Amino acid sequence: MGLNIYNSLSRQKEEFVPIQEGRVSMYVCGPTVYDYPHIGHAKSYVSFDIVVRYLRYLGYNVRYVQNITDVGHLLDSGEDRILKRAEREKVEPMELVEKYTHAYFQAMDALNVMRPDISPHAAAHIPEQIEFVEKLLAKGYAYESKGSVYFDVDKWPNYGKLSGRKVEDQQAGARVDVLDEKKNPADFAIWKKAEPEHIMQWNSPWSRGYPGWHLECSAMSMKYLGESLDIHGGGMENQFPHHECEIAQSEALTGKSFVKYWMHNNMVMVDGVKMSKSLGNFTTVSDALSKFSGQQIRFFVMQSHYRSPVDFSDMAITAAGQGLERLVQTVNNLTSMIGQVVDGDASDEIKEIAAKYRKQFEADMNDDFNTPNAIGTLFDFSKEINKRVQEGTLETKQSLMVLNETFRDLSENVLGLSFEKEESDVEAAPFIDLLLEIRRELREKKEWQLSDLIRDEMQNRGVLIKDGKEKTSWSVKK
RNA sequence: GGCGGCGUGGCCAAGUGGCUAAGGCGGAGGUCUGCAAAAUCUCUAUUCAUCGGUUCGAAUCCGAUCGCCGCCUCCA
Secondary structure (H helix, E strand, O other), rough: OOEEEEEEEOOOOOOOOOOOOOOOEEEOOEEEEEOOHHHHHHHHHHHHHHHHHHHOOOEEEEEEEOOOOOOEOOOOOOEEHEEEEHHHHHOOOHHHHHHHHHHHHHHHHHOOOOOOOOEEEEHHHHHHHHOOOOHHHOOOOOOOOOOOOOHHHHOOOOOOEEEEEEEHHOOOOOOOOOOOOOOOOOEEEEEEEEEOOOOOEEOOOOEEEEEEEEHHHHHHHHHOOOOOOOEEEHHHHHHHHHHHHHHHHHHHHHHOEEEEEEEOOOOOOOOOOEOOOOOOOEEHHHHHHHOOOOOHHHHHHHHHOOOOOOOOHHHHHHHHHHHHHHHHHHHHHHHHHHOOEEOOOHHHHHHOOOOHHHEEEEEEEEHHOOOHHHHHHHHHHHHHHHHHHHHHHOOEEEHHHHHHHHHHHHHHHOOOOOOOOHHHHHHHHHHHHHHHHHHHHHHHHHHHHHHHHHHHHHHHOOEEEEEEOOEEEEOOOO
16 A cells, blocks of 8 residues: 545545656745744644655655745734834844744754755745736736735635635634725735835835735745645645635646645644644743753654644653653664674564564555554564563574664654764763773672662763663663 | 534543554553663553444444534734
8 A cells, every 4th residue: 555645625535646756846834933933833844744754765756845934924913923023022024034943943953853955935035926926917816906916716716625615604804804905805915015114025016015925835836846736734724724825826827736735734732722822822842842852742743643633741741752762772772782692694584573564664654644653563663672682582683683774764764763872972981881890890799889879870860771681781861 | 603623541642334442651560680770571441422323233424412622814
């Protein structure tokens, strides 16, 4: 069975067949960089990171584009998010953008999220967006009104196909005041005339102004990925209106299908309600990183499915971290044994075991990136390995290496976990070995008090001591 | 008002018609150990919000009820 992806457009799982064989074009809505990223962003971008990693694991040549929104994203009040925040922090808008773009990438790096191949900024693509508006006007799908340009929803009968909504069912002005310059309240801005106090503005044929928020994703995805893309991802809350508007303006422009597979990830909840900037109930990634490792947060996110909401709490992350430790231990167990066994071919039985778990893992992932199941498979695999390590039935170096490579390929390359030791740990290794040698002599003399003191103090410093039958080994606890 | 989703053990979480309802955390006990830790083994849901229905067979499909959540032009 090949890869199946749940397509929001058809509301069912579909077999994944890229437009062009062997290649995948993928676009994910990136953050509006006006504040620090929070755990909600972590879930979203970790989820899509896994999509990219798995597609690459399957051998696809993936081009992954994720935008940085630095203009045009308005608040209910009509103010630009970036401008408002810049005013508050008393910095230039672009200074603010720079600061939070850095913070975003820093957080994503800590979570081991791969950088997109292209991270285009909306403000750096104003000419492309103006051209987009011009073409829509020429085709009659948009109209100018008082210096702004709106997409004419009435001209586009498919409007609502993604979100399953009908324009007439919506409560106009439910949240935002209706502008009388629009023909239909559902029409959305693709170019906005700037108020004088709005600093971020550009010349256009209609007014000095700025592009509508929905436009950037269409313009930039087309520029870098072509008129039709394989996968477009984003948060569920963006399905309507953002993605609906993207489809409308893009397909109106090209007359072609814009996106083959729409993927939407669910929200992070706190005590049953959505974690969001506006509710103020968010934990930033850097706050979380002061208590937990990036890997632990990542593991927590992957333990639920990307289309399910997940409730965030310290307890839940701690529990996830405990589970993760078992996988880390498994790799430690394997690597510490490699030096102790003889050279020789891997047994067929071991090769079969490795192949069996790899196959199961792939089956899990093929089912719409079911990471909770894939992790379950890793735990089963881990148990099987630990059992054999303990029984001492892994007799050759190559047997160990087959298991080690398979286990690490799946957990590191696909799930993005990392079992590499920190550089500082490697530097400390000779000293740790020295301490253990001293402790060994103390234990031989049965000086338990002193040997236990060494063990406890090392543990307090994050080094875990394990006394085996033959020898003592250690690992770093994160 | 419209559209969509969810409710599975003490906690988290897979499973969407058919072997004994994955897995993790937590808990109990055993093995190993000088004692620990780690690992490992065993146990920890006759039952899937409730009530009906369809079916040889339902956590899974249908209907109703209760509870919760998201979106309806701000948010990943």
